[in-house]
Amino acid sequence: MKCGEKLMKKEHRKNIPYGHQSLSGSDIKYVSDVLRSDWLTQGPSIGIFENKLSKVCGVRYATVVSSGTAALHLAYLASGIGKDDEVITTPNTFVATTNMLLAVGAKPIFCDIRLDTYNIEENKIEKLITPRTKAIVPVHFAGNPCNMAVIMAIAKKHRLIVIEDACHALGSAYKNKKIGSIGDMTIFSFHPVKTITTGEGGAVVTNSKAYAATVKLLRSHGVAKKKTGFNVMTEFGYNYRLTDVCASLGISQLDRLGNFLKKRKVITEKYREYLYKNPHIILPTEAPDSSSAWHLYVILVRDWKDRLPLYNFLKRNGIGANFHYPPVYSHPFYRKHGYKNVRLQSADFYASRAITLPIFPDLSVDEVARISNLVNAFFKIMIR
Numbered sequence: 001m002k003c004g005e006k007l008m009k010k011e012h013r014k015n016i017p018y019g020h021q022s023l024s025g026s027d028i029k030y031v032s033d034v035l036r037s038d039w040l041t042q043g044p045s046i047g048i049f050e051n052k053l054s055k056v057c058g059v060r061y062a063t064v065v066s067s068g069t070a071a072l073h074l075a076y077l078a079s080g081i082g083k084d085d086e087v088i089t090t091p092n093t094f095v096a097t098t099n100m101l102l103a104v105g106a107k108p109i110f111c112d113i114r115l116d117t118y119n120i121e122e123n124k125i126e127k128l129i130t131p132r133t134k135a136i137v138p139v140h141f142a143g144n145p146c147n148m149a150v151i152m153a154i155a156k157k158h159r160l161i162v163i164e165d166a167c168h169a170l171g172s173a174y175k176n177k178k179i180g181s182i183g184d185m186t187i188f189s190f191h192p193v194k195t196i197t198t199g200e201g202g203a204v205v206t207n208s209k210a211y212a213a214t215v216k217l218l219r220s221h222g223v224a225k226k227k228t229g230f231n232v233m234t235e236f237g238y239n240y241r242l243t244d245v246c247a248s249l250g251i252s253q254l255d256r257l258g259n260f261l262k263k264r265k266v267i268t269e270k271y272r273e274y275l276y277k278n279p280h281i282i283l284p285t286e287a288p289d290s291s292s293a294w295h296l297y298v299i300l301v302r303d304w305k306d307r308l309p310l311y312n313f314l315k316r317n318g319i320g321a322n323f324h325y326p327p328v329y330s331h332p333f334y335r336k337h338g339y340k341n342v343r344l345q346s347a348d349f350y351a352s353r354a355i356t357l358p359i360f361p362d363l364s365v366d367e368v369a370r371i372s373n374l375v376n377a378f379f380k381i382m383i384r
């Protein structure tokens with residue numbers, strides 16, 4: 001048995017999580033090589049990972065940081081988003097997308113979502129634009145690309161910056177362009193449930209030399225080496241550095257990205273095969289002209305009253321069903337801080353019906369069948 005193979009053997013697991021990392025012998029070798037080297041942080045693996053990531057995304061610059069949240073923070077700072085600026089985004093996202101807007105003093109403006117991809121409804125963006133609007137932050141929910149043609153055209157017309165939150169979408173493509181190569185900046189997360197992992201980790205990718213330089217400066221305290229050889233602080237920055245240990249895992253995981261994407265796709269095809277006849281649920285589909293990284297597999301129950309009982313039934317049977325996401329404005333913190341009365345029809349409709357089923361590269365076809373059988377059985381037993 002090869003190194004690491006034992007870690008992957010989970011055929012008969014009782015409990016199936018909604019997402020899980022896939023670690024191979026090669027991942028473990030890359031990491032242990034770094035542990036035996038002189039570098040633990042910001043050594044040669046950082047540059048190698050960044051080069052490789054920029055190639056995968058079809059973009060000139062990649063800067064890796066300690067998390068997707070750090071990537072958002074630095075992208076917002078680099079683009080000059082600040083106090084009282086308005087930024088239009090989706091409510092169907094993880095809170096980090098908008099928390100980091102609050103961190104730089106900006107105001108998130110929530111735009112309703114589409115009911116086919118659950119992404120931002122691009123045709124509702126323009127009427128939210130005011131003289132204070134500075135940027136649009138589309139989030140490629142579950143890996144499905146937003147309608148970037150329309151979003152980029154609106155941004156151009158109104159001179160807005162586009163920062164894509166692609167935490168779900170490493171490896172996704174839109175009109176034959178890799179996600180990462182379209183907006184002004186794109187950010188990724190390498191949390192263990194994401195398409196590739198570095199433990200914790202994230203990145204900002206861009207074609208702009210200036211944005212890349214600012215992100216790089218701010219990730220390490222705003223301190224730069226001057227020609228004299230001395231380090232001086234020129235901007236207010238942070239310690240958002242990724243370690244070499246994490247970057248080495250990222251290098252190895254990027255080699256496996258194509259395989260991960262194929263496996264995720266096969267899982268979605270199997271779910272469709274087992275669930276398409278079920279009249280009580282709506283299955284997810286890929287956006288037109290796109291390929292999705294299928295970070296999440298979200299189904300909708302047609303009758304919202306089935307949602308919690310189905311979720312509990314799956315949980316009782318060891319299936320790590322999940323919920324992505326309550327609309328950001330509905331979180332108690334946001335309700336308390338200026339979003340008390342925000343309600344968006346499609347986002348609320350979606351949130352009352354969505355359930356995330358497990359999807360990750362090592363999920364077996366048998367496990368997909370087991371999960372699907374439970375979903376189908378629920379509607380037979382509970383309703384009929």
Ligand SMILES: Cc1ncc(COP(=O)(O)O)c(C=O)c1O
Binds near residue numbers: 068094165191
């Ligand atoms: C859409 C989205 N944005 C941002 C983040 C934050 O990424 P991280 O957990 O790496 O900080 C996540 C992570 O779950 C996410 O799903």
